[in-house]
Ligand SMILES: C[S@@+](CC[C@H](N)C(=O)[O-])C[C@H]1O[C@@H](n2cnc3c(N)ncnc32)[C@H](O)[C@@H]1O
């Protein structure tokens with residue numbers, strides 16, 4: 059059910075054990091050989107989010123909201139992008155195309171994948187890459203699955219938290235995070251996690267909403283932040299500095315309206331940039 063090439067790239071998100079094997083029970087699951095944690099597979103999508111002992115109310119709220127948004131995301135996202143963020147949705151597709159092209163037969167990661175709306179239009183052209191789509195929302199993943207089901211590409215959707223990706227270190231050639239960074243609860247930790255998963259000289263790219271580019275957009279993100287939807291939205295310089303200080307090199311960016319697109323790469327020498335401190339709130 060889950061192919062060997064896929065399993066070879068995965069690790070246990072609880073203990074980082076390198077071996078996940080398919081269980082033989084009636085209900086499909088993956089089992090960690092080191093800590094014995096069992097991860098269910100639902101509709102072909104492994105649930106590799108670490109089982110929480112006590113639910114974090116903040117992340118539960120975000121997840122519930124994302125599940126609701128999944129129903130309307132494909133209609134609302136392009137409208138918001140044009141009318142409020144002042145960025146053509148085609149720019150996302152273009153950026154996606156370039157990021158996937160950089161995988162060149164290696165592993166490509168989309169984190170978060172959402173409903174797969176940016177991936178689907180271009181993915182068939184890149185059938186030489188092994189594509190992983192990570193997201194924490196089941197509804198987003200089910201939408202992505204439906205959208206991608208008839209596309210002849212080598213992809214695997216996985217439920218995972220981007221703060222703790224169930225990937226072995228250094229296995230990803232190109233990692234893309236579209237519309238992601240402004241939503242990370244702990245941006246430094248997620249950037250370090252992306253860095254860990256990339257091969258030496260692997261490519262990192264993405265987009266994020268930034269403040270101080272367009273008045274209407276600023277008014278909107280103020281509301282987002284007030285209601286705790288996106289917690290830490292900053293200007294382009296602040297974000298760039300965070301990306302660069304995570305040991306990414308050759309970082310370039312461009313802004314279109316309130317959307318900043320960026321790309322960079324991991325250095326040739328592998329530096330462990332794993333951090334534990336939380337982002338400071340600065341405006
Ligand atoms: C604005 S959407 C972007 C989706 C896609 N990249 C796009 O541009 O269409 C943000 C996504 O992040 C996901 N997400 C939020 N918190 C997450 C987390 N901690 N781990 C993984 N995904 C998360 C949400 O479920 C949602 O699908």
Ligand SMILES: [Zn+2]
Pocket residue numbers: 070071072073074075090091092093094095
């Ligand atoms: Zn384990």
